Amino acid sequence: MKRHPKEVERVTSEKSSKSRLSKHTKVGLVSACLVGVCCRYDGSERSSPLVLNLLKEGFFLLPLCPEQMGGLPTPRARNRLVGGDGGAVLDGRARVVDEGGNDNTKRFVEGAREVLKIAELFGARVAYLKAGSPSCGCDGEEGEGVTAALLRRKGIKVVGVE
Ligand code: SF4
Structure with missing residues (x-):
């Protein structure tokens, strides 16, 4: 039986999207600012050649x-961890406060939970996160950020990217 040209086109595109998916079996997360999204506190981005190569x-x-x-705007005031690292924030023993003295702890914890939700939905096993951030950081003087701590607690490998 002869197929209608449009039907053939649809079947072909379904096949090609399946083959694209099979190539992308290594699912992970990445801090959006590392792939050029202008989401940093000052409205800038920090594209990482390492991450772009992985893509x-x-x-x-x-x-x-x-x-x-977590509901914070861009640009926004710079935030820092007070009284402990991201793990301590998750346990209610530390806070995240911005330059103006506003307590943004709740937003940081909510943002981390949203990220975890997506990680679990897509089965992500690794997260490439921007170093030195109170959310994404996983090393440096500030210690681990809130999102990095939550992902690591849930068994997701966290890789810090400068
Ligand atoms: S480091 Fe994380 S929280 Fe900060 S701008 Fe990049 S993606 Fe957003």
Whole structure:
């Protein structure tokens, strides 16, 4: 039986999207600012050649910004961890406060939970996160950020990117 040209086109595109998916079996997360999204506190981005190379190699990385997902605007005042690291924030023993003295702890925790929700939905096993951030940081003087701490607690490997 002869297929209608449009039907053939639809079947072909379904096949090609399946083959694209099979190439992207390495699912992970990435801080959105590392792939060029202008979501940093000052409205800038921090594209990382390392992460962009991973994308070229076929890694499927979901770009997320926990601070925006927690409801903070861009640009926004700079935030810092007070009284402990991200793990202590999750346990209620530390806070996240901005330059104006506003307590944004709730937004940081909510943003981290939203990121985790997506990580679990897509089965992400690794997260490439921007170093030195009170959300995404996983090393440096400030210690681990809130999102980095939550992902690590849930068994997701966190890789810090400068
Ligand atoms: S919260 Fe994370 S993704 Fe968002 S701007 Fe800061 S470091 Fe980048």
